[in-house]
Amino acid sequence: MGIPTVFITALPTIAQMVGANRIVRGVAITHPTGDPSLAAGDELALRVRILDRAVEMLAADVAPRTVWEIDA
Amino acid sequence: MTVVHYLNQFFAGLGGEEAADHETVRFDGPHGPGKALTAAGLPIDVTVACGDDRFALHEADCLVTLLAWIEEAGADVVVCGPSFGSGRYGYACGVLARELGRRGTPVVAAMTPDSPGVLASEGAAYIVPTTGNVAGMRDAVPVVASLASRLASGAVVGSPDEEGYLPRGLRANVRSEQLGAERALDLLLAKLNGELRTEIAPPTDRVAPPDPLGDPAAARVALVTEAGCVPQGNPDRLPTRHTNIWLRYPIGDRAELGPEDYLSVHAGFDTTEANRDPDRLVPLDAARALAEAGRIGRVHDEFFTTTGVDTPVAVSTRMGQEIGAELRNAGVDAVILTGT
Numbered sequence: 001m002g003i004p005t006v007f008i009t010a011l012p013t014i015a016q017m018v019g020a021n022r023i024v025r026g027v028a029i030t031h032p033t034g035d036p037s038l039a040a041g042d043e044l045a046l047r048v049r050i051l052d053r054a055v056e057m058l059a060a061d062v063a064p065r066t067v068w069e070i071d072a
Numbered sequence: 073m074t075v076v077h078y079l080n081q082f083f084a085g086l087g088g089e090e091a092a093d094h095e096t097v098r099f100d101g102p103h104g105p106g107k108a109l110t111a112a113g114l115p116i117d118v119t120v121a122c123g124d125d126r127f128a129l130h131e132a133d134c135l136v137t138l139l140a141w142i143e144e145a146g147a148d149v150v151v152c153g154p155s156f157g158s159g160r161y162g163y164a165c166g167v168l169a170r171e172l173g174r175r176g177t178p179v180v181a182a183m184t185p186d187s188p189g190v191l192a193s194e195g196a197a198y199i200v201p202t203t204g205n206v207a208g209m210r211d212a213v214p215v216v217a218s219l220a221s222r223l224a225s226g227a228v229v230g231s232p233d234e235e236g237y238l239p240r241g242l243r244a245n246v247r248s249e250q251l252g253a254e255r256a257l258d259l260l261l262a263k264l265n266g267e268l269r270t271e272i273a274p275p276t277d278r279v280a281p282p283d284p285l286g287d288p289a290a291a292r293v294a295l296v297t298e299a300g301c302v303p304q305g306n307p308d309r310l311p312t313r314h315t316n317i318w319l320r321y322p323i324g325d326r327a328e329l330g331p332e333d334y335l336s337v338h339a340g341f342d343t344t345e346a347n348r349d350p351d352r353l354v355p356l357d358a359a360r361a362l363a364e365a366g367r368i369g370r371v372h373d374e375f376f377t378t379t380g381v382d383t384p385v386a387v388s389t390r391m392g393q394e395i396g397a398e399l400r401n402a403g404v405d406a407v408i409l410t411g412t
Contacts (some may be wrong), residue, residue, distance in 0.1 A: 002282030003399055005296075008355075013412070018385065021281035029341055029352040032410050034316075034352025036345045047351065047358035051408065055293075055368055058406045059285045066277065 014066040020062050022057045023067045023070040024050065046070075073224045076147040077106045077116045078138070078168055079293070080161040080275030084121035092160075094123030096137045105209060109151060118145040124160035133166075135171055147177055149224035149338075152197065154212045155189060157204035163365045173197065178223035182212045185238060191278075195240040198229065240275060252321035291405035292371035295391035298380030298396060299353035299412045300338030301329065312339035313381035321397070322374045328357035340381035341412050353410055372404050380411060 006022040009015050010029045026032030033047050050070050057068055078104040081091040083104040102109065110116050120141050121287050127134045142150060150172055152165035163320035166189030169179040173196025187242050190199055200215045202208040215236055222229055232239045248255065255271065262269050302310050308319050323329075329350040336343040336353055351357045359371045376395050380388070399407065 002279065003396060003404060003407055004285055005283045005409055007409045007411060009411040011411070018388075019278050021279070026410070028183070028341070029412055031345050031352035032412060033355040033358065034346070034349060040379065042360070044357060047349050048361050051355055051362055052367060053409050055285075055288050055362060055406075058291075058293075058408075059288050061284055062281050064169075064281055065081045066281075 005060045006057045008050060012067040016067065019065065021064050021066065023065070024054050024057060025067060025069050026050070027070075030048075040053060048072055073115075073221070074117050074146050074148050075109075075114055075220065076101065076118045076120060076145050077109065077153045078143050078150060078165065079104055079106070079119060079121040080127075080155070080158070080164065082122065082161075083186040086121065086123070092123045094121075094126060096120065096122045096126070096134055096141075098141050105154065105213070106151075108209065108213045109217050109220075112214050114151070114217035114220050118142075118175070120146075122164065124158070124164065125132060125163040128160050131167065135168065138168060139171060139175070142172065142177070143175075146243075149178045149180065149218050149220045152179060152181040152189075152217060154200070154202050154206075154209060154216070155187065156202050156206060156208060157184045157187065159188055161259065162187035162189035163192050166197070169193040169197035172223060172225050174235065178219040178220075180223065180237075180330045182216050192372050195402045198223070198235075198237045198240070200237050219391060228367075229293075231284075233399060243272065267358065268297075285406050288368050288406075290369045292370050292372050292403060292407060293359065293368045293406045294399050294402075294404040295354050295356060295359060295375040296355050296399075297377050297410045298338075298376075298383075299377070299410055300336045300343075300379035300381075301334055301350050301354045301375075301377050302337055304335055305334055306335075306337050310337055310377070310379060315379045315381075315383065316387050318376055318378035318395055320374045320376050323356060323371070324373060326356065327360055329354050333396055336382060338379050338412060340379070346412075353412065359408065369405075372399075372402065385392045401402040 007015050007020045007025045008026045010026040012023045012025050015023045027035050081094040086094050099119045103119040106116040122134050155161040155165050162183045165181045172179050180198040181197040182202050185201045202212045334350040335347045346352045362368045
């Protein structure tokens with residue numbers, strides 16, 4: 001039942017409050033999957049790392065309302 | 073005042089696990105814990121009971137019989153339990169309470185706060201929290217008896233805080249002697265002292281985590297966002313705030329969401345940095361990289377978007393269900409959702 005979903009957000013406590021179960025902490029409210037302070041190549045590398053972590057979480061058994069950081 | 077009491081086979085004295093398939097039965101007067109309720113001032117007129125497994129396996133049939141008996145008795149209130157930590161009995165109590173609630177009959181139940189009966193009741197029952205085993209009977213009985221007596225006579229029952237039952241997910245308007253600003257300050261000071269209180273508890277709609285992806289490398293993954301990301305010019309006029317719609321846009325074989333083609337119209341944050349590279353909101357370029365590397369199977373060929381600003385939870389829930397149904401029909405295996 002259900003489609004596994006990972007929520008990337010810089011406000012994980014709010015995500016937990018409304019009942020999200022797989023949560024990865026994003027970079028910032030204004031750019032959850034980016035960092036304008038990085039050079040373009042580095043930023044893409046960061047974004048790939050965030051998504052890789054998100055996919056890892058999609059494939060993991062988790063307790064309700066679990067939050068993961070980008071780097072384990 | 074007519075009171076009906078619902079029991080399982082164990083508490084009705086019909087037997088233990090070997091009698092769990094016992095059919096629905098009806099008795100006059102109190103049985104088992106009903107005697108304690110009667111002694112506590114709640115005289116039980118009729119007792120109905122059903123085996124735990126019988127109810128679990130033949131729920132619809134059992135409900136028809138039980139509801140008919142309860143209606144025939146002319147119940148002013150129904151007591152279910154206490155079921156303590158019993159999963160099957162707690163669930164049966166919750167389902168029966170839900171159905172009685174739909175018919176306008178007040179119900180008092182008693183069980184552990186994590187019993188499946190709490191969710192099953194959908195707020196229809198006044199549920200007194202108990203310990204996990206019958207050791208809590210002595211504490212539960214007077215609270216159940218008092219609540220049930222008053223409900224049967226149509227008296228006003230106080231809030232969960234005042235009465236000790238579990239919150240039912242309802243909000244009641246009350247008159248306060250204090251202004252909102254004063255009450256807010258009191259709550260803030262309490263919070264600074266480490267005491268968390270609220271006048272409006274957040275919704276408690278809880279969905280269990282779906283099973284994890286077995287094989288991400290074979291998965292079709294969809295990108296969904298509440299960051300208000302749309303094609304340049306916002307052709308479908310996605311509202312910048314307080315929206316009640318979501319939109320979908322094809323991404324075909326695009327490598328990324330470039331600033332010349334996309335922007336965010338979200339009114340809830342400064343979109344300057346995101347609009348220089350919308351992949352900062354909808355990470356298509358990185359999702360393509362994972363697909364090329366074989367980490368995921370493929371990126372679903374459209375993304376879904378809305379603006380999460382001033383959006384009531386009920387509207388968000390509906391939109392989520394609608395998008396979820398679309399994704400399921402499209403054979404999507406997993407979702408990466410971004411929020412701002």
